[in-house]
Amino acid sequence: MRSQDIRKHFLEFFKSKNHSIVPSAPMVIKDDPTLMFTNAGMNQFKEFFLGNGTPVNSRVTDTQKCLRVSGKHNDLEEVGKDTYHHTMFEMLGNWSFGDYFKKEAIEWAWELLTEVYKIDKEILYVSVFEGNEEEEIPVDGEALELWKKIVPEDRIIFGNKKDNFWEMGDQGPCGPSSEIHVDLRSEEEKAKIPGRELVNQDHPLVVEIWNLVFIQFNRKADGSLEKLPAQHVDTGMGFERLCMVLQGVKSNYDTDVFTPLIKEIEKITGSTYGKNEETDIAIRVIADHVRAVAFAIADGQLPGSTGAGYVIRRILRRAIRYGFTFLNQKEAFVYKLVDTLSKQMGEAFPELRAQQNLCENVIREEENSFLRTLDQGLILLDQIMQETPDKKVSGKKAFELYDTFGFPIDLTALILGEKGYSLDQKEFEEELQKQKDRSRSASKVISGDWQEVNAGETEGFVGYDTLEAEVKILRYRKVKSKKEGELYQLVFDKTPFYPEGGGQVGDKGVLESESGEVIYITDTRKENNLIIHLSKDLPQDLSGTFKAVVNAARRARTAANHSATHLLHQALRNVLGTHVEQKGSMVQSDYLRFDFSHFSKVTAEEIQEIEDFVNTRIAHKLPLVENREMTYEEAINDGAIALFGEKYGDKVRAIRFGDSIELCGGTHVGNTADIWHFKIISEGAVASGIRRIEAITSEAAKDYFVSQTEVYSEIRAVLKNPKDPVKAVMNLQDENTELKKQVEALLKDKAKNLKGDLKNEIKEINGVNFLAKKVDLDAGGIKDLSFQLGDETDNLFLIFGTEQNGKALLSCYISKELAAEKDLHAGKIVKELGKFIQGGGGGQPFYATAGGKNPAGINEALQNAEKYIK
RNA sequence: GGGGGAUUAGCUCAGCUGGCUAGAGCGUUUGGCUGGCAGCCAAAAGGUCAUCGGUUCGACUCCGAUAUUCUCCA
Numbered sequence: 001m002r003s004q005d006i007r008k009h010f011l012e013f014f015k016s017k018n019h020s021i022v023p024s025a026p027m028v029i030k031d032d033p034t035l036m037f038t039n040a041g042m043n044q045f046k047e048f049f050l051g052n053g054t055p056v057n058s059r060v061t062d063t064q065k066c067l068r069v070s071g072k073h074n075d076l077e078e079v080g081k082d083t084y085h086h087t088m089f090e091m092l093g094n095w096s097f098g099d100y101f102k103k104e105a106i107e108w109a110w111e112l113l114t115e116v117y118k119i120d121k122e123i124l125y126v127s128v129f130e131g132n133e134e135e136e137i138p139v140d141g142e143a144l145e146l147w148k149k150i151v152p153e154d155r156i157i158f159g160n161k162k163d164n165f166w167e168m169g170d171q172g173p174c175g176p177s178s179e180i181h182v183d184l185r186s187e188e189e190k191a192k193i194p195g196r197e198l199v200n201q202d203h204p205l206v207v208e209i210w211n212l213v214f215i216q217f218n219r220k221a222d223g224s225l226e227k228l229p230a231q232h233v234d235t236g237m238g239f240e241r242l243c244m245v246l247q248g249v250k251s252n253y254d255t256d257v258f259t260p261l262i263k264e265i266e267k268i269t270g271s272t273y274g275k276n277e278e279t280d281i282a283i284r285v286i287a288d289h290v291r292a293v294a295f296a297i298a299d300g301q302l303p304g305s306t307g308a309g310y311v312i313r314r315i316l317r318r319a320i321r322y323g324f325t326f327l328n329q330k331e332a333f334v335y336k337l338v339d340t341l342s343k344q345m346g347e348a349f350p351e352l353r354a355q356q357n358l359c360e361n362v363i364r365e366e367e368n369s370f371l372r373t374l375d376q377g378l379i380l381l382d383q384i385m386q387e388t389p390d391k392k393v394s395g396k397k398a399f400e401l402y403d404t405f406g407f408p409i410d411l412t413a414l415i416l417g418e419k420g421y422s423l424d425q426k427e428f429e430e431e432l433q434k435q436k437d438r439s440r441s442a443s444k445v446i447s448g449d450w451q452e453v454n455a456g457e458t459e460g461f462v463g464y465d466t467l468e469a470e471v472k473i474l475r476y477r478k479v480k481s482k483k484e485g486e487l488y489q490l491v492f493d494k495t496p497f498y499p500e501g502g503g504q505v506g507d508k509g510v511l512e513s514e515s516g517e518v519i520y521i522t523d524t525r526k527e528n529n530l531i532i533h534l535s536k537d538l539p540q541d542l543s544g545t546f547k548a549v550v551n552a553a554r555r556a557r558t559a560a561n562h563s564a565t566h567l568l569h570q571a572l573r574n575v576l577g578t579h580v581e582q583k584g585s586m587v588q589s590d591y592l593r594f595d596f597s598h599f600s601k602v603t604a605e606e607i608q609e610i611e612d613f614v615n616t617r618i619a620h621k622l623p624l625v626e627n628r629e630m631t632y633e634e635a636i637n638d639g640a641i642a643l644f645g646e647k648y649g650d651k652v653r654a655i656r657f658g659d660s661i662e663l664c665g666g667t668h669v670g671n672t673a674d675i676w677h678f679k680i681i682s683e684g685a686v687a688s689g690i691r692r693i694e695a696i697t698s699e700a701a702k703d704y705f706v707s708q709t710e711v712y713s714e715i716r717a718v719l720k721n722p723k724d725p726v727k728a729v730m731n732l733q734d735e736n737t738e739l740k741k742q743v744e745a746l747l748k749d750k751a752k753n754l755k756g757d758l759k760n761e762i763k764e765i766n767g768v769n770f771l772a773k774k775v776d777l778d779a780g781g782i783k784d785l786s787f788q789l790g791d792e793t794d795n796l797f798l799i800f801g802t803e804q805n806g807k808a809l810l811s812c813y814i815s816k817e818l819a820a821e822k823d824l825h826a827g828k829i830v831k832e833l834g835k836f837i838q839g840g841g842g843g844q845p846f847y848a849t850a851g852g853k854n855p856a857g858i859n860e861a862l863q864n865a866e867k868y869i870k
Numbered sequence: 871g872g873g874g875g876a877u878u879a880g881c882u883c884a885g886c887u888g889g890c891u892a893g894a895g896c897g898u899u900u901g902g903c904u905g906g907c908a909g910c911c912a913a914a915a916g917g918u919c920a921u922c923g924g925u926u927c928g929a930c931u932c933c934g935a936u937a938u939u940c941u942c943c944a
Binding site for chain 2: 407
């Protein structure tokens with residue numbers, strides 16, 4: 001069965017059991033601070049488990065693209081070494097939100113595997129949670145009884161808390177799980193060791209394929225469990241593993257999910273899969289990683305140096321590294337695989353096809369830049385080896401190479417090994433750990449339990465139409481972090497405060513109690529679909545009704561910037577072409593930032609055209625037309641622009657100004673006239689194929705023009721109001737360089753004369769050409785003069801003194817030969833003479849200077865100089 | 871968000887613990903030689919040593935801040 005059909009059959013099966021098929025959520029998570037990537041099928045439904053939202057259908061099924069790069073069962077560094085771990089994978093799942101529970105979940109899972117996919121019942125094992133005495137959780141007897149009806153008891157295994165009790169995190173919904181395992185070993189192997197002894201033992205051919213989680217508890221901050229009012233089912237089946245089972249192969253990489261990629265890698269790199277273990281690992285690493293990276297980029301996540309972008313960069317660099325070392329790829333090649341991937345998976349995931357061009361460009365650029373890093377690192381490593389005669393390279397050195405210059409540690413170890421050097425791995429690990437501890441303590445967040453104040457559900461955001469509302473506090477908690485200190489997070493029954501999202505910053509404002517107490521709301525965010533208000537303090541009395549008031553001026557400026565962002569988007573597509581796609585935006589009160597795909601610099605003329613386009617629409621006073629109750633399809637049919645990598649609900653909000661229609665949850669002005677004016681202040685690149693425009697509107701634009709005008713008039717005033725200021729400045733510059741040249745020539749002339757005069761004053765004393773004199777030159781001039789005289793006269797001993805800005809300066813020059821011959825040291829001499837001018841000094845044997853605060857002593861110092869050659 | 875590094879000629883970079891009058895290669899210009907594949911030889915031009923401040927007799931070098939950039943960690 002082809003992988004495409006395996007996926008289809010799964011979804012169809014649950015559709016026949018009254019489940020709605022929903023699309024995969026984006027792999028990159030945008031508005032959940034606790035998670036960077038979707039790492040399990042349940043992520044997009046988290047809000048339903050937490051009770052923060054209600055699903056349209058209580059039965060849902062999907063295939064979810066997931067990314068795992070850390071965690072108990074998957075470390076990035078392990079992927080590729082075996083045949084069954086991945087960074088990016090698909091998770092097939094079926095879900096019940098307070099609907100069916102263990103009975104149906106278990107029976108349907110068995111039916112699908114054995115009757116639809118026709119997997120031999122004899123090779124399947126199931127596990128049931130054995131209970132945990134410490135936490136007083138009983139054995140999952142319910143699941144056990146259900147399984148007993150289907151499976152012979154000798155194929156039911158009891159699992160401990162680690163394997164069979166599922167938790168989302170330290171806090172939140174959790175519950176026991178039942179896993180289905182499959183034994184793919186040969187008959188001989190099975191005869192030697194029974195399959196049930198290998199379940200959960202990390203055997204590559206005895207693997208878990210489906211995990212059925214029964215969510216029935218909530219874990220509180222103190223570690224205790226409470227029963228949930230509604231019970232849920234959350235299942236996940238690894239798509240790639242299922243394909244392995246159904247296609248009768250022994251490795252995920254032998255399924256048709258991976259074979260096209262592997263063939264292409266063989267072709268590009270001229271290597272063969274299946275002959276050499278090192279080569280195989282490299283090929284698997286690349287095949288796996290290119291999927292993860294391409295999907296992430298298609299979801300809008302570019303490789304970068306922070307957060308999710310950094311994870312993507314690391315994955316891609318690992319692929320490059322393996323290609324570099326084991327497949328001898330010294331030039332960019334990973335990007336060439338995107339085409340194959342897009343052909344193969346573009347049907348199930350159309351974003352891949354749409355973003356193919358971008359994916360290729362971004363990956364190629366990233367490859368080139370990393371190959372440069374590697375080159376640089378190789379040179380540095382060579383240097384380290386030269387500086388290490390005992391051939392024992394310290395972990396500190398290797399860490400520096402890794403930490404500061406980005407040179408991978410495994411490459412360091414490999415090269416050192418080849419050259420017969422050893423590496424202190426332990427010290428390296430220690431250094432790494434230190435760095436981790438530093439970072440962790442800097443970003444640690446401690447959150448307390450939610451304290452309920454008023455019961456009830458929250459209505460959510462009501463601030464499209466109003467900036468003020470009478471609200472009640474539903475719950476609050478205290479959060480402590482190094483960055484922000486102690487803060488309170490408050491949840492209201494409804495709120496006019498816009499939470500940070502869709503690129504727009506969260507609102508600020510105040511909360512007024514009936515008694516007149518005022519609490520400042522410093523920011524508003526969204527977590528698991530819950531709107532959270534941040535404040536430094538809590539009101540004295542939490543129970544009453546409060547007036548929540550948004551900072552209106554700030555919101556108005558933000559709204560102007562957000563609406564301008566839409567017009568800018570439209571302008572870009574008009575002026576530059578429809579290949580322009582939004583790749584990110586940041587809408588604040590004082591400026592806006594817009595990233596978009598475009599492959600060349602936007603010219604000054606185009607910038608002008610874009611500004612004009614937007615300002616024309618501002619001048620046309622286009623009213624806001626808002627539709628909050630459209631379906632996604634209706635909006636798209638109307639011509640609305642949706643964003644890749646964005647998760648849309650079943651009802652969307654469309655924002656329209658004239659011909660600009662976008663799906664958007666942000667706040668906007670009522671009429672484009674409220675934007676006043678739009679001005680681009682910068683344009684530049686953020687990544688290959690991605691450009692960034694920064695712009696300002698309304699008051700900020702006014703301020704900009706005012707300050708620019710001020711600077712301009714100041715310049716004019718300084719230049720005495722010339723007709724053409726630009727020409728005036730250019731004249732000044734020309735004149736300046738001309739004068740500089742003249743001064744230089746004059747000074748040279750002067751020095752020449754002075755030099756001639758001084759030369760005549762040189763006296764021979766004891767075979768040494770000696771001169772001690774006060775001159776009127778600065779430190780640089782004296783040095784110049786000294787060396788010039790030194791070039792022309794042998795056996796020279798010079799002492800110059802000068803007064804500069806009320807301070808005394810002495811300098812001493814001694815011909816090199818003379819210094820060596822007579823054992824003279826200018827530095828020592830000048831130090832001794834320095835006491836006459838109340839100062840100190842030093843330098844080399846042949847030239848030294850001293851400074852002091854007593855210019856009156858210069859003459860005395862000069863008189864004393866002669867004794868050094870007597 | 872936290873740490874580390876870098877910023878020197880048009881380009882790629884040296885310049886060690888403060889003091890050799892800031893250098894090299896490539897490139898540019900000029901002159902000479904030469905029948906090519908990076909032609910050869912000679913000479914010259916080209917630098918606010920990122921910016922600002924501090925320490926010092928003296929700062930490219932040490933310290934602090936800023937900007938830009940690379941990199942690791944979260």
